[in-house]
Amino acid sequence: MTMQGNKLVGLLLAGIVLSACGSDESDESGESAGAVGTAGAVGTAGTVGDAGNAGAGGARASAGGVAGAAGGVTVDDLSVELEGFGGAVDEGAIEEVEVEPGPSETCGPTPVGRGEELIDDVEDGDIQILDNEDRMGRWYQFDDTTAEAVMAVVEDGYESQFAVNLTGGTFQAWGAGFGVAIHSPEEEVNCPFDASAYSGIRFAVKGDGRFRVTIPTMETVPEANGGNCVGTCFDSYTKVIIATDTWTVHEVPFTELAQRDWGEAADFDTRHILQIQFEVDGGDVDLTVDDVAFLWSLPGG
Ligand SMILES: [Ca+2]
Numbered sequence: 230m231t232m233q234g235n236k237l238v239g240l241l242l243a244g245i246v247l248s249a250c251g252s253d254e255s256d257e258s259g260e261s262a263g264a265v266g267t268a269g270a271v272g273t274a275g276t277v278g279d280a281g282n283a284g285a286g287g288a289r290a291s292a293g294g295v296a297g298a299a300g301g302v303t304v305d306d307l308s309v310e311l312e313g314f315g316g317a318v319d320e321g322a323i324e325e326v327e328v329e330p331g332p333s334e335t336c337g338p339t340p341v342g343r344g345e346e347l348i349d350d351v352e353d354g355d356i357q358i359l360d361n362e363d364r365m366g367r368w369y370q371f372d373d374t375t376a377e378a379v380m381a382v383v384e385d386g387y388e389s390q391f392a393v394n395l396t397g398g399t400f401q402a403w404g405a406g407f408g409v410a411i412h413s414p415e416e417e418v419n420c421p422f423d424a425s426a427y428s429g430i431r432f433a434v435k436g437d438g439r440f441r442v443t444i445p446t447m448e449t450v451p452e453a454n455g456g457n458c459v460g461t462c463f464d465s466y467t468k469v470i471i472a473t474d475t476w477t478v479h480e481v482p483f484t485e486l487a488q489r490d491w492g493e494a495a496d497f498d499t500r501h502i503l504q505i506q507f508e509v510d511g512g513d514v515d516l517t518v519d520d521v522a523f524l525w526s527l528p529g530g
């Protein structure tokens with residue numbers, strides 16, 4: 230969708246959505262249970278307000294209403310300035326919309342996957358992800374603070390020049406990891422990405438043994454980190470994979486991910502993806518990742 234569409238829906242959401250964004254560098258809640266948290270995701274300054282058309286904004290507003298019907302907060306007193314959007318949105322309809330707890334106005338509308346699968350190939354040599362499908366975010370790292378690890382763009386990517394590497398250790402608690410924030414329009418804010426058009430993720434990896442790929446969603450992440458989990462959070466959907474010293478491409482359908490059942494049980498909602506992470510559960514870490522992408526749903530599947 231266009232950027233002006235983003236701005237429009239951002240305004241709409243401003244008055245009707247519970248604040249769930251913002252972030253916290255710490256992951257205290259994850260330590261006792263071996264959790265790998267979502268360390269405050271980094272992002273970049275938003276670019277809301279660029280050229281676009283209001284029609285796209287209207288379409289997203291409608292979609293938001295449908296999603297919200299699943300249950301949540303009823304809005305009684307929404308007041309939105311609609312001037313300048315050419316009547317693309319029916320103000321009366323908007324006032325009746327219900328939305329579930331979700332991102333604050335800072336997050337704006339949720340980008341929706343539509344077939345531009347590649348999240349980042351690192352070929353521009355920086356840690357900013359590609360802006361496909363209005364995604365915005367950066368590679369970030371996190372650890373249990375018992376040792377140090379360094380994340381860096383390195384040469385000899387997968388069939389390419391660059392990839393991202395995390396090396397360090399030896400971690401004594403829950404470990405360390407790195408990953409990509411999918412939709413973080415501003416520094417230190419985690420916002421969801423709607424990947425319901427996709428069936429999974431794909432990435433190339435090489436490294437030293439066992440790691441896990443984890444996809445935090447709003448349902449497993451507390452409000453301070455961009456989610457709506459209450460209780461024992463960060464038990465995000467994950468899968469163990471073995472890395473070798475040879476580049477290997479892995480395709481991981483969402484259906485192969487599971488919680489580890491030490492935290493609050495939650496459904497895996499592909500509309501609410503916050504990040505994709507690569508983690509080790511303690512010990513040393515030496516992982517290099519490239520070509521992180523979504524898996525387009527198979528025709529007819
Ligand atoms: Ca980049």
Ligand SMILES: [Ca+2]
Pocket residue numbers: 350351352386387389390391392519520
């Ligand atoms: Ca690359």
